[in-house]
Amino acid sequence: MLDSMNQMKMQLNSLRQSMNRVEEEFEGLLADIPPHNRISAINFLKYLILRKTDVRDLQILLHENGLSSLASCESHTQRQIEMTLQHLGEKFEKLDSCTTDFGSKKIEESSQQLFGPKPENWFASIMVTFDSVFLAEKDLIPKLLKKGMSTARINCAHDDESVWQEMVDKIRLASKITGLPCKIHVDLAGPKIRTKLLTKGKDKGRVKIKIGETIWLSDSAKGFKAKEIVISPNESGVIAGLKIGDRVFIDDGLIMCLVQRVDKDKALLKIERISSKKPFIKAEKGINFPDCSLQVSSLTDFDKKCLPFVCANADTVGFSFVRSSRDIADLRAALKEVEADIPFMILKIETHESVKNLPSLLLEGMKDADFGVMIARGDLAVEIGFERLVEIQDQILWLCEAAHVPVIWATQVLENLHKSGVATRAEVTDAGHASRAECIMINKGKHTMEVLKTLRDISQRSVALRVKNRLVYRPLKIAADFFGEKS
Incomplete structure (x- = not known):
């Protein structure tokens, strides 16, 4: 019991110490936040510190000892840690000002x-x-x-x-x-990143496709044959951001393609999956590029x-x-x-x-x-x-x-x-x-x-x-990325 209490205290205090440095470390960022939102911004940064840390073993220890497992501390992160430490015998002159009531209000x-x-x-x-x-x-x-x-x-x-x-x-x-x-x-x-048929299927507003077939993504029909399937994403700056192996989803993900080749103003795509009953690419359907940063x-x-x-x-x-x-x-x-x-x-x-x-x-x-x-x-x-x-x-x-x-x-x-x-x-x-x-x-x-x-x-x-289930806090990549750490 004594070992587990010391372990809990050590880990909680380590988190608290990191959170105490937030205002100093992010002074420049916080200077642009108006007073109305400053406490919220500080609490948010402290929550990110918690969520970049693997606290699952700590949560188990806290739960087994009848203490808060930190599973609902979003709105008042450091305050929750300090209250838990108080239950473990720690004393503080002043608790963090961001309370549950403050966050809710x-x-x-x-x-x-x-x-x-x-x-x-x-x-x-x-x-x-x-x-x-x-x-x-x-x-x-x-x-x-x-x-x-x-x-x-x-x-x-x-x-x-x-x-x-x-x-x-x-x-x-x-x-x-x-x-x-x-x-x-x-x-x-x-x-509006939407399919626009430039060659085959242009008149009908749709073109039949099959798995394994290749199609082109281009802003212009210039240089292509009439029998080739050429699709414009309807926004300039899309193709420049693509690279070989990137996924391209068409029509809410019903059609998946992979980029095979990228030239100056066009990209060759191979159709890998068709999930719709009718194998067609239609005009005015959405296109998503989840693997690249679009220059749009x-x-x-x-x-x-x-x-x-x-x-x-x-x-x-x-x-x-x-x-x-x-x-x-x-x-x-x-x-x-x-x-x-x-x-x-x-x-x-x-x-x-x-x-x-x-x-x-x-x-x-x-x-x-x-x-x-x-x-x-x-x-x-x-x-x-x-x-x-x-x-x-x-x-x-x-x-x-x-x-x-x-x-x-x-x-x-x-x-x-x-x-x-x-x-x-x-x-x-x-x-x-x-x-x-x-x-x-x-x-x-x-x-x-x-x-x-x-x-x-x-x-x-x-x-x-809403608070029926106890959450387990594995590290969040979003939080680790913010601090520039590998998750």
């Missing part, structure tokens, strides 16, 4: 800023993606508000500014009539043209394809060129680079009064691999809680129910997990009202089980 206050007050009998805010067909249904928007919608999402990748403005006007009118508040969220389109701007010319509308109408703006802290700084500067009082940013985590750089993204976001993170699970699953989605979305939730940043759980929430009227067992389970986020986003579909009703029922039953 900070997230709640930020959530209110971003999404407004939670609707009655809801444990998360609800964001509903607007479809232009909503405009033709007279009483639909008031019904959505009464059913729990607290934020309306407008996607700049669809329709045009006249339609977006009509949506905003009708949302505000419905809010006034019902007396129920509704925030406006506008998603920037971001770079996150903020497009089209996005910049949308910013006056965003600043005039949006409470929050979704930043698609964000990958680096520089991207955030660029959008912030572009918004401030339009309006001094800019909307709150929502960082959409949807690429492998945004996952790897998440600590830097969060710290850059903290330079604003409030901001949020969206787990955009569609492209993200393709980028990181479907089998890794569960662990990565959990890691995003943990890191954001440590930074006291609200999270939106997005993409395919009750998707089958939304489209067909019948939910699958798997998506009901997923919807239960969604209640861990501060906001849940639902996409377009025919059964929005039923989705809202079902989602409320599920979240009410799930919220009490």
Whole structure:
């Protein structure tokens, strides 16, 4: 017993000592964080120290001795370590100022800023993606508000500014009539990396393919024969970042290719897998490049043209394809060129680079009064691999809680129910997990009202089980990468 107590004390004190050096070691970085977010930034850095360390054996010892295993210390990391040390007989003149209550209140206050007050009998805010067909249904928007919608999402990748403005006007009118508040969220389109057929199949909008076949990726059809399959990624700067062996996914990962050769302005791809029943590459399907850093701007010319509308109408703006802290700084500067009082940013985590750089993204976001993170699970699953989605979305939730940043759980929430009227067992389970986020986003579909009703029922039953499982803290690569260590 004595040996185990000494071992626990030694490891906990070692972590505490490392955390005590955070403010000095990151003085330059913290200087750019406003006072409103400084405690959160410091706690986040301390949590990264914990998560770059393998504490699994320590957790077992703590648990066996009836002490906190540190499994729920995200919002108050050093404070939890110090409280545990006190139970082991250690004494401190002053405990870390970041408490459980502070972290919880900070997230709640930020959530209110971003999404407004939670609707009655809801444990998360609800964001509903607007479809232009909503405009033709007279009483639909008031019904959505009464059913729990607290934020309306407008996607700049669809329709045009006249339609977006009509949506905003009708949302505000419905809010006034019902007396129920509704925030406006506008998603920037971001770079449209989509298949564009340049030769074979161009007229039909699709081309038949087979496993083992080679196709070309190029910005131009120049120099190719009509019988060759040539696809443009629809964005310049993509091909330059490719290298031999890189994976290329087409159509939400249904088609996987490997890069065989890279020339100056073209790349030869070999089709390795076709998971769809019909073996076709179709026009306007997404392309993902999970193994390379694309030389593509996150903020497009089209996005910049949308910013006056965003600043005039949006409470929050979704930043698609964000990958680096520089991207955030660029959008912030572009918004401030339009309006001094800019909307709150929502960082959409949807690429492998945004996952790897998440600590830097969060710290850059903290330079604003409030901001949020969206787990955009569609492209993200393709980028990181479907089998890794569960662990990565959990890691995003943990890191954001440590930074006291609200999270939106997005993409395919009750998707089958939304489209067909019948939910699958798997998506009901997923919807239960969604209640861990501060906001849940639902996409377009025919059964929005039923989705809202079902989602409320599920979240009410799930919220009490959020801390049911004891977590085991293996080292996180994201944390090790931030400190420049090998994991």
